[in-house]
Amino acid sequence: MPEPATVGYGSSVVLVADDNEVAQRLCRRVLEKAGYMVLIAGDGQQAVDIALAENPNLILMDVAMPTMDGLEAMRQIKAARPEMRVVIASAHSMASDRERFLAAGADDVLSKPFRLGDLVAVVARLTAKPSA
Amino acid sequence: MPSRTRGLVHRATPYAGLAAVLAVALATGAPGLLVFPLFLILVLSVALFDDRAQLVAIGSAAALAILVLAITQLGQMYNLATAVFEVAVLGIVAGSVHEVVRHAREAEATSEKKAEDLESVDERLRMTLEAATIGLGTVAADGRWLQVNDKLAAILGRGSDELLRMSLLDVTAEADRRAVDDALGQLGRREIVRWESEVHQARPDGRRSPVALAMAAISDQGAGQPLVLVQETDISARKRLDAMRDAVVGVRQVIVSASSWEQAAPTLLRSLCAHLDWDLAQYWSADGERRSLSLQTSSHKEGSNLDLDDPVRNLSIQVGGGLVGRVWQSGVAAYLDDLAANDYEQAGAERRAGLRATVAFPVIGGGSTIGVIELLAREVRHTESDLLSMLSTIGVEIGQFIQRAATAQALSRSEADHRAIYERSPIGIARVSGDGELLEGNPALLQMLEHDMETMRSQAWPDLLRAYDQAAGRARLAPLLAGITDQRGVQIRAATGGGRWLWLQLTATSIPDMSGRPEHMLVMVEDVTTVREAQDRLAEALDAQRGAFATLEKLDRTKTEFLSIVSHEFRTALTGIQGFSELIRDGGLETDEVRAYGGYIFNDADRVNRLIGDMLDLDRMESGRMSIRLADVDINEVMSDVMARASSSSTVIAEFKADLDPRLPIVTGDRDRLVQVVTNLVNNAVKYSPDGGTVTLSTRADGGFALVSVTDTGLGIPTDEIEHVFERFRRVRSGAAQSIPGTGLGLTIVKQIVEMHGGKIWVESAVGHGSAFHFTVPLAAEHATPLQRRHA
Incomplete structure (x- = not known):
């Protein structure tokens, strides 16, 4: 269920895939404030659908989600759109998890809980145009 | 002949003088008294020479001359009587002078002779002394x-x-x-x-x-x-011979009293050192393949303080290397007078220890050089050939002794070994004839089977052989007699004379006679009862251990999973808490926003609190530190209460249905804990019904218990997971259920609480149809019928 951006001037679109409502709200609040257009997905399947339909510049993907987990969603998205950037934002933070996510194809990994500045920075870095 | 002429002159002179005096006296008519002294002088001068004949001749001539003068001058105052007197005086004087002279001469000659004699004695003495x-x-x-x-x-x-x-x-x-x-x-x-x-x-x-x-x-x-x-x-030569003789005697003494070379060697070498006055003696022994010599024994003279503990010392010598190696190679004794003056490459340590001279001789046994004995001394010395031949003789004697001793030792050792093996072996050994008869059995065999030799031979042994053949599954003894050695052995069950049952391992070996034909057999009989039993016990223990290990492994795995789940839950909750509090801290928010964010923060903080509470509860229960306060509880009221609260939550989309038995008696329990149990089951039902559905809460009496059920129409639990749902940290992970959050502790806590009440809990479920959790709580005592009590 895509939601329209409340701030219209952002040039980059970020898809936030998270089943936790609090996390959804937090990310939307912070990224919109930073000038991005934010789409929200509540589970993995939604994330795949929206990503393929909307072609967001970046996907912020939780892992533990109902119906389809974030890693499977990422796999399907990358299979269809290899160039699409995916940042895994997970509360799984065992030492091996980060490696596991990067190996699965994540462009970066953001551990929950995160500093808001870190969230903005990783999104800014991966949405920046090569020419910029 | 000038000497004869001189003799004639010498002899003639007195006569000429006499004639001259007479002629002058006659011519001048000089008185006789005047002439007489002249004659006297003449005679005396002759008398001084030791020539009696000339003296008598001169004397007579002088007397004649005096008489002639007296006759020719008669009538003068000179007369014959005077002349006679003069002649007499002349004679007396001449005689006595001659005598004196002769005497003097004689005395002189004697003393001269004596001197000469003395001189020659002295010379002889000196020459004697010198020579x-x-x-x-x-x-x-x-x-x-x-x-x-x-x-x-x-x-x-x-x-x-x-x-x-x-x-x-x-x-x-x-x-x-x-x-x-x-x-x-x-x-x-x-x-x-x-x-x-x-x-x-x-x-x-x-x-x-x-x-x-x-x-x-x-x-x-x-x-x-x-x-x-x-x-x-x-007397050094004599001493040397004595020493050499003593040395040979010493060597022989050592040899006859010793039983082995190892025992004899130190004493023998010390004896050689002492008798022949060498400071150090070393025995170099050839290795089995005669490729190198190694230092076997080293002894030094008593009181000789030698330090040869040089780590770089060459303790192994190759053929031809150094003096010792050369002696070994040639089999001939050799020596070096001065190590310092020779390039003796093997003797660095010896040189440093101050040893100068060395002699080495071969020890020859069985026709070849089996070792070399080397003697070393601190001072340079010359080694005589007789010493070398003596040492060579000794070398042969020692060699013969070594061979003799080694042979004797080997013989006695192998004999003793065999006997000891047979007598003292813990393994039973039986010697069996070609037709299977027991010829001999060692003590261990008889003891093991608790038989004396007689019953052993007549009863026990034939039984044993039958059992062997049966176990070995082959014709009796035939393969053994054909010369086959059964290396693996056969295990049989056998009873002892005392009635105990043993596991015996029999290993048979056939012993051929001189012609190679199997003559008899040796059968080794081992009691392996304890081994067999230990093996059985070990197998059991291994099984148990494998089980324990699997449990441990599972525990470890669940613990890791638990940590992963708990940390995930905490971090998820903290994401909202941290993020929104950071927003509030940074300011610039509307009042509504702040309130909303405060609500998120509160909810997540509450969730964290519950998680911690669950963990602590479980820990307290499992460690027995939680007690329940029993009181009368209306379970229907508990169910209604929980349902009311659950259905009031805005997030729950499921429908609730109550099917409560109004006649259900009061139960005995801890109300708060029972609320916790029901709440947990209801929450699970809601949680695992993501697409909504119906959650039914029901109660009824069952025997002395109240049976409570929470049924949902949700995801259900896969069959293979049903038996695990009450285990700690165990959560349904398959399909849609995998991302449903939870600590994995809820049902574990529920089960603990139910059991603390004396009840039971179980689940019925089918994937896609939902789950039904049932638990029982005992009814309060006054409401329990006799039948119900029996049920309890």
């Missing part, structure tokens, strides 16, 4: 040398001049000096006249030469000072 094969000399009472002959100088190894500035004591070895000094004192005081002993003289090169020393007091008439004649004989 003597023994050393001779004289010393003063204080030992100062006064005279020495060359031989003595040679014995003492010093020059004669040098000796004359020294004393006998100076050249005597220190050990003997005191005795020689004492002897000199006694000789000087004339307490003894002769002293003899064998002593050592110290040579300037440091060698000590053995001498037979004899001293005798002699007197010197001139000075009256006591003199001592010193006679020294070099």
Whole structure:
């Protein structure tokens, strides 16, 4: 269920895939404030659908989600759109998890809980145009 | 012949003088008294020579001349009587002078002769002294040398001049000096006249030469000072022969009294050192393949303080290497007078230890060189050929001994070994004839089977063989008699004479006779009962251990999973708490926003709190630190209460249905805990019904218990997970259920609480149809019927 951006001037679109409502709200609040257009997905399947339909510049993907987990969603998205950037934002933070996510194809990994500045920075870095 | 002419002149002169005096007297008519002294002088001069015949002739001529003068001058105052008187005087004087002269001559000749004699004696003595094969000399009472002959100088190894500035004591070895000094004192005081002993003289090169020393007091008439004649004989050759003889005797003594070379070697080498005066003796033994020699035994002379513990010392010698290697190779004794002067490459340590001379000889046994004995000395010395031949002889004797001893030892050892194996072996050994009869059984066999030899032979052994054949599954003994050795052995069950059952392992070996035909068999009988039992126990223990290990492994795995789940839950909750509090902190928010964010923060904080509470509860329950406060509880009221709260939550989309038995009696329980149980089950039902559905809460009485059920129409639990749902940290992970959050502790806590009440909990479920959780709580006592009590 895509939601329209409340701030219209952002040039980059970020898809936030998270089943936790609090996390959804937090990310939307912070990224919109930073000038991005934010789409929200509540589970993995939604994330795949929206990503393929909307072609967001970046996907912020939780892992533990109902119906389809974030890693499977990422796999399907990358299979269809290899160039699409995916940042895994997970509360799984065992030492091996980060490696596991990067190996699965994540462009970066953001551990929950995160500093808001870190969230903005990783999104800014991966949405920046090569020419910029 | 001038000498004869001189003799004639000599003889003629008195006569000419006489004739002249007579002629002058006759011519001048000089009185006889005047002429007489002239005659007298003439006669006397002749008389002075020891020539009696001429004296008589001259005397007679002088007497005739006097008479002639007297006759020719008769009538003058000179007469015949006077002439006769003169002749008489002349004769007397001439005779006595002649006598005196003769006497003097004789005396002179005697003394001359004596002098000559003395001189020749002295010369002979000197020559004797010089030529003597023994050393001779004289010393003063204080030992100062006064005279020495060359031989003595040679014995003492010093020059004669040098000796004359020294004393006998100076050249005597220190050990003997005191005795020689004492002897000199006694000789000087004339307490003894002769002293003899064998002593050592110290040579300037440091060698000590053995001498037979004899001293005798002699007197010197001139000075009256006591003199001592010193006679020294070099007895080193004799000593050497004695030493060599003693050495051979010593070696033989050691050999006859020793039973092995190892035992004999140190003593033998020490004996060689002592008798032949070497500082060190080493035995180099050839290895089995005769490729190298290694130092086997090393002994040094008693009191000889040698330190050869040089780590780089070459303790292995190759064929032809160094003196020892050369002797080994050639089988011929050899020597080096001075290690320092020879390039003796193997002897670095020996040189450093101050050893100079060495001699090595082969130890020959069985026709080949089996080792080399090397003798070493601190001082340079010359090794004589007789020593070499003596050592070679010894080498052969030692070699024969070594071979003899080794053979004897090996024989006695193998015999003793075999006997000991048979007698003392913990393994039963049976010697069996070709047709299977027991010929001999060792003590262990009889003891093991608790039989005496007789019953063993007649009963137990045939039984044993039958069991063997059965177990081995082959015709009796035939393969064994054909010469096959059964290496693996066969295990059989056998009863002992005392009725115990044993597991025996039988291993048979056939022993061929001289022609190689199997003559009899040896059968080893081992009691492996404990091994078999231990194996069985071990297998059991291994199984148990495998189980325990699996449990441990599972525990470890669930613990890791638990940590992962718990941390995930905490971090998820903290994401909202941290993020929104950061937003609030940074300011610039509307009041509504702040309130909303505060609500998120509160909810997540509450969730964290619950998680912590669950963990602590479980810990307290499991460690037995949680108690329940039992009271009368209306379980229906609990169910209604929980349902009301659950359905009021805005997030829950499921429908609730209550099917409560209104006649259900009061139960005995802890209300708060029962609320916790029901709440948990209801929450699960909601949680695992993501697409909504119906959650039914029901109660009814069942025997002495209240049966409580929470049923949902949700995801259901896969069959293989059903038995695990009450385990700690265990959550349904398959399909849609995998991302449903939870601690994995809820049901574990529920089960604990139910069981603390004395009830039971179980689940029925099917994937896609939902789950039904049931638990029982005992009814309060006054409501329980007898039947119900029996159920309890």
